[in-house]
Amino acid sequence: MDRIRSPIITAFHPVERTMVRDIGTFLRSRADGSSQASVNGRWDIVTEPVDTGIPDIEVVNGQTSLSTAAARNLASTTKSVPQMQNITSRWLLKLLPWVQVSAGTYRVNRRLTYQLGDGRVTFTSIGADVRVIPAELGELPALRGFGDPEVLEALADGFEQREYAPGEVIVEAGAPVDHVLLIAHGKVGKVGTGKYGDEIGLGILADGDYLGDRALLDEPGTHGFTARAATTCTVLALPAPAFRAMLDRSDALRAHVAAFRPDAAAPTNKHGEAEISLTSGHSGEPMLPGTYVDYELSPREYELSVAQTVLRVHSRVADLYNEPMNQVEQQLRLTVEALRERQEHELINNRAFGMLHNADLKQRIYTRTGPPTPDDMDELLSRRRSSHYFFAHPRAIAAFGRQCSARGLYPDTVDLNGKPVPAWRGVPILPCNKIPVTADGVTSILVMRTGEDDQGVIGLNQTGLPDEYQPGLSVRFMGIDDQAVIKYLVSAYFSAAVLVPDALGVLENVEVFHS
Template sequence: MSEHRLTLDTRAARNLATTTKTVPQMQGRTPRWLLRLLPWEEARGGSYRVNRRLTYQVGDGIVTFVNDGARVRVIPAELAELPPLRDLGDPAVLEDMAGRFAQREYEPGEVIVRAGRPVDRVVLIAHGKVARLGRGEYGDETQLGVLADGRFLGERALLGSDEEWEHTVRALTPTIALVLPAADIGELTGRHAALEEHLAAYRDAPRPATDKNGEAAIDLAAGHEGEVELPGTYVDYDPSPREYELSVAQTRLRIHTRVADLYNDPMNQVEQQLRLTIEELLERQEHELINNRDFGLLHNADLRQRIPTRTGPPTPDDLDELLSRRRGSKFFLAHPRTIAAFGRECTRRGVYPGVIGRDGARVQTWRGVPIFPSDKIPISAAGTSSVLVLRTGSAEQGVVGLRRTGLEGEVRPGVSVRFTGVDDKAILTYLVSVYHSAAVLVPDALGVLENVEIAR
């Protein structure tokens, strides 16, 4: 027998109650640290030109390979990345040379070349990591750097020089290399007159005076006494400066007039639809600033500022190497899983990074430089990612964001909302646009630690 109710049922009472509700929520919203940390420059003309001193690029390219199963081959045209072969106009010569490279495989710890021996071969690192080793002040072995996929050594062997290897090179991981012995080089130059003439011209050409950064040198005198004749000089500029054009992320937001007219209490439907749309566009903006192949930071980093990890996972040594290659680093940017992997390496060594507060969040630091998370940095199928380090601001010759403000319908800097009309189905349409780009003012403003293993 059902119990007789003495009061109004709560389900019926809800029909007269006003529900307490939130504004629409979205799971995809992230802190967007990069957008908050980048200093923004105004690009009034829709583009931004970065003028630099003239820089001589010498041998900083990466050679590309293809493989058929376990057999690896170098793409002939990619041999032009070797400085002595640049501007060699005969593709048949590169094709013949590519076929002469022999594949060699090295186990971890195996020596590839030894210091003091003649430079009698060209070595291309197709896959794996190798270390350049030298002797410290007291005779102990010191690791001077790491070379990984696409790097090369011994290109001076093409010139028939009697130089010796300055450093011992040893495999850190299982390594596949392609080797061109001096005997094959001699046979190629004897067969191809164009190659012999090109190498002779390269050998005899005067080298432009450069400073330690590869920029055109400025002659000056210092520490002199008396009436010394001072050198004359001028500062040479890059004749083809990079111009960054503003990119755009856009969408059309559609809202039926019936919804906009009748369902605006207590929240304005148009405002909420625009808010969520702008949030999604800003997420896309940060993604583009990191991953766009034209101006994204991962692709815009100078090849000389991209370094591999020493052992795979992100270690304190790796982040120290990133910091040592530039002055005034403002912050690191890494995927949250990469930051977790770095924390594990620190714990394993008994090292505990500092923590600072930033905008209400607690952020891990290394050497006083904060490490901010960004899930826009990709993780490969093999479980590897990247760590970026930035010096920012035009006054510091760093990385700057680019945008255009003062737009028609601007709702926040660089974000425009324009009403484009009502169609014959009574649907309102708004054009929402975000204009943006990023510029690296000098190469050492941005560094990337590549192939970081986060799954180990």
């Protein structure tokens, strides 16, 4: 056991060796200049251990006071609510206008549209060998609606696989159309001739696109542009003579092709909608055309989807451990956050109503060189009369920023809900990590117009649910089981609809690892 002796401050005269034990006396003597002051006006301050009579203090492991571990037994710590890394900004959920769907189903009525073979062809591959799926040949205009599987199988077997290196010409402008060409993999640039003879770009073809489909007709004509491989390309080619031979063997195919007339369809506008007959600029009393607006006979209907889970909380936890935070509330808060994250994921990726899968094929374009460039973003904006938001994976936004920096350009910054966000041509570019990025660094960028009044993209939900916790989200008590566990059913109901095709566009094959 150590003994701690309290020091007493003393004043020590250097000449007379006088020790003043009362420090107050010493200080007063300095102030009034009494005879106790040193002849040279200096005192030395020293200390010496003295026995003060204070009881000894035990020192255990160097500790002389109450430890914090012991003190916590009598005090509460200040703590945070439970944190969760998976919470994102969820811009899509915040910015979509939500429409009340009281009946549980939302029907999108549109004008009647005539579409002929504007889809994409799908392929299968075994090793390096690629083959078109026979039923997918129905995406070609002349074969749309033809359903003989044996004939389609034979036609699929007639395609020849070809490989093209970057820069190699696939078809030349003005050459006769003598092959049906299906692009199985790669990008093909469409190149034309400008007004003054210069070369101009007419667009990009990529996986699933086709050209030369007029080779299936009696008068195929010539190619109106040059198709040049922008990347390494795999192309399947069906020679016109092979198709003619199949016509000779199949009466059904011959009758189907003979009945097809590319110019015999009903009059349409540039969007494929049935024409509304009008006249203008006339004088006198000409006969005015009669017309009516036709509607789709089978309009698309969107049913509300659901994301659900059963939250389980032990009754002992709920009863005894509710200070300073309610355990059930915190469990529910994090569960709702997870449901909202899943809701945004479904709005992007669901095959029935997700935006990546429901964009019109005419509103899908490809990047010119791989990474997203200002030219690509301008092309995406030019496809619609108005655009409100871009949505892109953060890596795609960074890739776009690198391309702007390489050109000496600086994207705009706009204020959105009090937060500065990057923008292009005044359209905010918002992060959304629900847009997938493949292992080889390929993703997509969405652009959309929103709102019913603007014929845009809308979110669908139903409010006023029983036991509603948030709009469109309910928490229903399910009871307590035999193990004393309280159960709650947490449900979120939602969907999304694209009112007209040009409300939503997609920039595809965006490469984010490209330097």
